Amino acid sequence: MFIQTESTPNPATLKFLPGQSVLAAGTADFPNEAAAEASPLAARIFATGNVTGVFFGPDFVTVTKADGVEWAHIKPGILGAIMEHFQSGQPVLGDESGTVGHAVHDGPDGEIVNQIKELLDTRVRPAVAQDGGDITFHGFDRGIVYLHMQGACAGCPSSTMTLKMGIENLLRHYIPEVVEVRPVAA
Structure with a gap:
């Protein structure tokens, strides 16, 4: 098994490509070791x-590393953990509870929210997946779109620029009701 790595715009995050499917659908975020208990692979990496x-x-x-640690010191162990996992035949997730997607939005803005989700799915999420992350819809209130940033996007130095100059401009162009985009914490 050969695992490729790619840098991301976030210097604290590295993208590992095992050359096979990781998740059949969606994404899964494990922002800490306690959350990783739902995934044999995430637990092994932590x-x-x-x-x-x-x-x-x-x-x-x-994978996001701790501050003050060099990739050269921890990358071999992470590569080994990923390789061991895929060779073990264990599932990536213990169940599907770790997968995330867009939040459900009930309210009078249903059509606007559907347009926002459609633009995120077709224009934004594929691009940020290339950088090792994901951005999901969290909410819409009085013209403000709230988005949840995950993976390489969470904590990335260029995430504010991505939100304001990229996603906000895109959504405002296609959906006049959108006035601003803001990140939300997990």
Whole structure:
């Protein structure tokens, strides 16, 4: 098994490509070791030490390291953990409870919210997945779109620029009711 790695715009995060499917659908975010208990693979990666976050996409694993730790010191252990997991035959998730998607929005803005989700799914999420992350809809209130950033996008130095210059401009262009985009914490 050969696992490729790619850098991301977030220097604390590295994208691992195992060359096979990681998740059949959706994404899964494990922002801490306690959350990783739902995933044998995430738990194995956290066990290597100095890992502060793990995120799964369809064909990649994104790992965020602790501050002050060099990738050269922890990357071999993470590669080994990923390889061991896929060779073990264990499932990536113990159940599907770790998978995340857009939040459900009940209210009078249903059509606007559907347009927002459609633009996120077709224009935004594929692009941020290339960088090892995901952005999901969290809410819409009085013209403000709330988005949840995960994987390499969470804590990325360029995430504010991505939100304001990229996603906000895109949504405002297609949906006049959108006036601002804001991130929300997990």
